[in-house]
Amino acid sequence: MSERQYKTVHFTLNGKPVEKNVDVRASLTDMLRNDFRMTSVKKGCEVGECGACTVIINGEAFDSCIYLAVWAEGKDITTLEGLMGPNGELADIQQAFIDETAIQCGFCSPGFILSAWEILNTGKEYTDEELRKLLSGHLCRCTGYENIFRAVKKTMLRRLGKEEEAEKVNEQGIVDTDERKPFASLDPTVQA
Amino acid sequence: MNIDNGYSAKGSSVIGKPLIRQDAHDKAIGRAKYVDDRCDQGALCVRILHSTVANGIVKSINTEEAEKIPGVVRVFTCFDCEKNYFPTPGHPWSVEKSHQDIADRLLLTDHPLYYGDDIAAVVAEDEVAAAQGIRALKDQVEYEELPFVLDVFDAIKEDAPLLHEKYPGNILAHTTINQGNYDEAIKEEGLIKVEGWYDVPTVQHCHIENFECFAYGEGDDRYVCVSSTQIPHIVRRVIGQALNMDWGKFRVIKPYVGGGFGNKQDALYEPLCVWLSMQLGGRCVKIDVPREETFVNNRVRHGERFHLISWLRKDGTLAARKYEAWADQGAYSSHGHAIAAKALNACPQLYPCDNFQGDAWTVYTNKPVAGAMRGYGMPQGSYAFEAHADDCARELGMDPLAFKRLNLMPVGFVHEFSHNELYSDTFNQCFDKGDEIIGYTKKYNEYKKPQTGDVRRGIGVATYWYNTAVYPIALETSSCRMVMNQDGSIQIQLGETEIGQGADTVAAQMAADTIGLTFDKCHTVSCQDTDLTPFGTGVYASRGTYTLGFSVRKTATLLKQKILDYAFELTRMQPYLLDIVDNNIIRKTDGRILMGIDELATTALYSLDHSVHLTAETTAHIKSNAYSFGACFAEVEVDIPMCRVRVLNIANVHDCGNVINPALAEAQVHGGMSMGIGYALSEKLLFDQKTGRPLNNNLLDYKLSSFMDHPRLIGDFVENYEPTSAYGTKGLGEPPVCPVAPAIRAAVAQATGCFINEIPLSPDLLFKKFVEAGLIEKEGGEANV
Numbered sequence: 001m002s003e004r005q006y007k008t009v010h011f012t013l014n015g016k017p018v019e020k021n022v023d024v025r026a027s028l029t030d031m032l033r034n035d036f037r038m039t040s041v042k043k044g045c046e047v048g049e050c051g052a053c054t055v056i057i058n059g060e061a062f063d064s065c066i067y068l069a070v071w072a073e074g075k076d077i078t079t080l081e082g083l084m085g086p087n088g089e090l091a092d093i094q095q096a097f098i099d100e101t102a103i104q105c106g107f108c109s110p111g112f113i114l115s116a117w118e119i120l121n122t123g124k125e126y127t128d129e130e131l132r133k134l135l136s137g138h139l140c141r142c143t144g145y146e147n148i149f150r151a152v153k154k155t156m157l158r159r160l161g162k163e164e165e166a167e168k169v170n171e172q173g174i175v176d177t178d179e180r181k182p183f184a185s186l187d188p189t190v191q192a
Numbered sequence: 193m194n195i196d197n198g199y200s201a202k203g204s205s206v207i208g209k210p211l212i213r214q215d216a217h218d219k220a221i222g223r224a225k226y227v228d229d230r231c232d233q234g235a236l237c238v239r240i241l242h243s244t245v246a247n248g249i250v251k252s253i254n255t256e257e258a259e260k261i262p263g264v265v266r267v268f269t270c271f272d273c274e275k276n277y278f279p280t281p282g283h284p285w286s287v288e289k290s291h292q293d294i295a296d297r298l299l300l301t302d303h304p305l306y307y308g309d310d311i312a313a314v315v316a317e318d319e320v321a322a323a324q325g326i327r328a329l330k331d332q333v334e335y336e337e338l339p340f341v342l343d344v345f346d347a348i349k350e351d352a353p354l355l356h357e358k359y360p361g362n363i364l365a366h367t368t369i370n371q372g373n374y375d376e377a378i379k380e381e382g383l384i385k386v387e388g389w390y391d392v393p394t395v396q397h398c399h400i401e402n403f404e405c406f407a408y409g410e411g412d413d414r415y416v417c418v419s420s421t422q423i424p425h426i427v428r429r430v431i432g433q434a435l436n437m438d439w440g441k442f443r444v445i446k447p448y449v450g451g452g453f454g455n456k457q458d459a460l461y462e463p464l465c466v467w468l469s470m471q472l473g474g475r476c477v478k479i480d481v482p483r484e485e486t487f488v489n490n491r492v493r494h495g496e497r498f499h500l501i502s503w504l505r506k507d508g509t510l511a512a513r514k515y516e517a518w519a520d521q522g523a524y525s526s527h528g529h530a531i532a533a534k535a536l537n538a539c540p541q542l543y544p545c546d547n548f549q550g551d552a553w554t555v556y557t558n559k560p561v562a563g564a565m566r567g568y569g570m571p572q573g574s575y576a577f578e579a580h581a582d583d584c585a586r587e588l589g590m591d592p593l594a595f596k597r598l599n600l601m602p603v604g605f606v607h608e609f610s611h612n613e614l615y616s617d618t619f620n621q622c623f624d625k626g627d628e629i630i631g632y633t634k635k636y637n638e639y640k641k642p643q644t645g646d647v648r649r650g651i652g653v654a655t656y657w658y659n660t661a662v663y664p665i666a667l668e669t670s671s672c673r674m675v676m677n678q679d680g681s682i683q684i685q686l687g688e689t690e691i692g693q694g695a696d697t698v699a700a701q702m703a704a705d706t707i708g709l710t711f712d713k714c715h716t717v718s719c720q721d722t723d724l725t726p727f728g729t730g731v732y733a734s735r736g737t738y739t740l741g742f743s744v745r746k747t748a749t750l751l752k753q754k755i756l757d758y759a760f761e762l763t764r765m766q767p768y769l770l771d772i773v774d775n776n777i778i779r780k781t782d783g784r785i786l787m788g789i790d791e792l793a794t795t796a797l798y799s800l801d802h803s804v805h806l807t808a809e810t811t812a813h814i815k816s817n818a819y820s821f822g823a824c825f826a827e828v829e830v831d832i833p834m835c836r837v838r839v840l841n842i843a844n845v846h847d848c849g850n851v852i853n854p855a856l857a858e859a860q861v862h863g864g865m866s867m868g869i870g871y872a873l874s875e876k877l878l879f880d881q882k883t884g885r886p887l888n889n890n891l892l893d894y895k896l897s898s899f900m901d902h903p904r905l906i907g908d909f910v911e912n913y914e915p916t917s918a919y920g921t922k923g924l925g926e927p928p929v930c931p932v933a934p935a936i937r938a939a940v941a942q943a944t945g946c947f948i949n950e951i952p953l954s955p956d957l958l959f960k961k962f963v964e965a966g967l968i969e970k971e972g973g974e975a976n977v
Contacts, residue, residue: 025320038222044401044402044450044891045483045890046482046483049483049890081222090221094221097216097220098212104451104694104859105399105449105691105692106218106219106450108450133900135899136900139896139898140400140866141398141453141896142451142863143862144869144897144902145866145905146862146905173629173841173843173905174629175841175903180648180829182647182831186838
């Protein structure tokens with residue numbers, strides 16, 4: 001059996017420069033959890049299926065379980081621990097998850113919040129379908145995604161100054177249209 | 193009617209309010225600690241070697257190569273464990289032998305009964321070494337392979353391989369219900385016979401936190417196990433039974449749990465984990481089950497096959513019914529027949545019929561073990577009953593909702609055994625509310641007209657029955673401890689665990705209301721620790737809110753009395769003249785505020801004249817039960833050439849009695865609806881018929897509902913105060929999943945004319961059915977299927 005190989009990685013973690021000597025086989029999840037005790041980075045599958053381990057790398061959301069720790073070299077990495085302000089101020093999306101009861105068991109929440117953070121930081125207004133697609137890399141078994149959807153959509157609208165529309169998000173339960181949509185037009189993974 | 197419920201007379205400030213859950217902040221900032229987050233970094237890692245035969249005898253395991261791997265600490269095999277069989281299900285223990293759970297599990301077995309059974313364990317310094325150890329062991333197992341059986345109907349054949357000697361025919365249990373005289377009743381003239389077979393698949397819970405536990409020694413021959421469990425006190429008992437040691441030697445700690453849904457209502461790997469720690473001198477050992485193994489080596493939902501016959505009169509009433517069902521238990525008994533029995537018992541209660549003949553069998557097969565899963569047999573039963581009710585309505589040419597309204601349990605119905613009673617016109621209220629929300633009647637009539645084109649629509653409705661808690665089948669008990677702090681706030685401890693559903697928050701709401709404190713003064717201790725937490729059996733059976741309500745009310749009432757007794761010493765006013773409102777001691781006769789509870793609590797603890805610690809602890813033995821009901825309305829669009837179903841609109845309406853926290857209740861409903869959508873459309877655990885090997889035990893190939901598979905979910909309530917309940921509430925945790933699949937099945941049937949009697953309605957099944965129905969042309973023969 002081959003000798004273990006280690007490498008020192010230097011990166012920014014939640015705004016602070018850090019360095020660590022890591023096993024070259026370690027995942028970013030392992031390093032963040034074990035070496036930095038960033039325990040908000042959750043392990044749900046460890047093969048990139050569930051999204052629970054999501055972190056923000058240079059502004060983009062990644063499954064940290066299928067991202068090698070050594071690839072963190074020179075990167076700017078944010079975990080959920082880094083979203084809170086220095087005096088305990090919550091980010092708008094964190095507060096929205098609390099207010100909309102978008103959290104139940106809480107295990108998928110860190111990943112969802114960070115993906116939402118990435119989506120919201122684009123400053124764009126997405127359609128419902130687009131939001132669903134953007135958030136679909138995360139699995140949740142408790143919420144049915146409904147309150148997560150409300151939290152993200154409301155925060156998006158509020159950031160765009162559309163407070164009145166945000167207030168109406170919870171009322172938009174029923175789709176009432178006669179237009180019948182073929183499945184291929186809805187699912188980007190299906191070729192028409 | 194003026195209801196004297198004893199608590200809301202003054203207008204509750206906390207009950208019925210959508211208060212923020214107590215753990216929301218910690219979970220939103222990533223501070224909430226789950227099992228793995230609490231584990232010492234130096235813990236040894238365990239990986240388990242699973243059998244590669246579905247039935248066989250392990251003749252030998254050569255551990256030499258595995259033990260040579262650097263980092264591997266020890267390898268334990270089935271030959272290292274005593275053959276001390278133990279039961280695993282999260283039932284309250286029965287002191288009557290005949291009611292005790294079946295003891296059929298070993299820590300590691302030399303007779304694997306399903307592909308994946310646990311035969312050895314590698315303990316290593318890190319996960320990589322443990323995994324390498326497993327790889328090195330895999331080829332070192334010598335099996336005597338035995339024939340195996342995967343299907344329930346094959347398993348009950350005479351020549352089928354027998355899994356457990358004590359259970360001939362592979363039948364774990366068979367129960368019957370006979371009411372009236374079925375054979376005579378069917379002779380009535382002019383009856384219409386409707387017969388159907390309904391199949392539901394094996395599915396898995398898929399909580400996002402996999403099961404994990406770690407164990408270490410403490411003190412003199414005691415062991416601690418920190419586990420992701422719904423049932424810490426039960427797990428402590430099972431560890432004791434499995435290791436044949438005094439139960440008090442073990443301490444089980446439950447931190448935050450990332451979802452349970454019944455899978456964690458079983459002792460899973462806790463006994464093995466403690467045993468491994470024990471073999472290693474109490475060193476900390478952790479078992480972190482990978483997702484792929486969670487699907488196979490924890491528990492699954494029973495697949496079940498139903499055969500239902502109804503004999504109908506032309507006016508739509510039921511003359512006689514026959515029920516047969518076979519539940520797929522998998523290899524070991526776990527919760528066993530309780531699941532199939534629950535559905536059997538429900539059927540003649542949901543649709544009462546004078547002449548009912550019912551049989552349910554639970555059958556062993558060489559597959560992963562079925563146990564409790566959200567709904568405990570009722571998602572299976574509800575699918576079959578409601579699909580069959582729709583088939584009956586179709587045969588009669590009746591509107592299905594009218595057929596259901598006509599035949600469902602009438603107001604005033606009392607079930608003799610459980611003493612459950614239907615007090616209100618719940619079914620019709622739920623139907624009416626759902627109809628209003630989703631526009632069922634209008635849409636049903638519109639979609640009834642002949643449809644053409646590739647994309648067609650339909651709408652369906654289904655209902656269910658659910659028993660809150662387990663009385664009178666088993667013990668119902670709840671204990672609660674309240675400790676008042678110096679500032680007049682309290683800590684609440686309960687055996688009912690927080691697993692995401694919001695139990696901690698509703699307990700605090702109830703306590704606040706009964707004592708007269710504000711919500712922010714009531715802190716439920718989220719972590720259960722069997723050394724510290726009063727005895728409780730945990731959360732399951734949608735019992736949490738109902739059962740903890742009794743002990744919270746009893747304890748809060750006692751604590752309040754103690755506070756008022758002490759207030760007498762400080763105010764000179766008789767306790768019966770006093771009350772507590774919003775953290776103040778008030779004189780009821782004139783409403784004057786006499787003192788703050790903070791002042792009272794500080795004085796009580798530090799008084800040099802009479803110091804007392806204001807605490808209370810009680811146990812409520814519960815001897816009642818409550819029916820929960822509701823309905824699901826689903827509107828779908830079916831793309832026929834694509835064989836895909838899209839849920840367009842969906843609404844669940846539930847009567848769980850008085851809603852304690854509407855925000856949490858609605859969220860529970862959403863989660864159940866989501867699980868129901870997956871059950872209806874995409875979830876099924878598949879097995880290789882040649883080997884018994886699971887084929888899709890990962891989250892890519894096993895399709896639980898994703899964000900894109902859902903429309904907006906609507907959850908609403910009809911609140912009929914439950915008269916048996918401490919706070920008017922009853923079960924809601926499991927019910928929302930029950931009526932979803934049959935509602936979607938009915939909607940798909942209306943859209944396509946295909947009444948499909950199995951789920952999930954996945955494209956491969958729909959293709960087959962649409963070809964049969966001539967909706968799509970079959971090109972090139974079998975190859976397309």
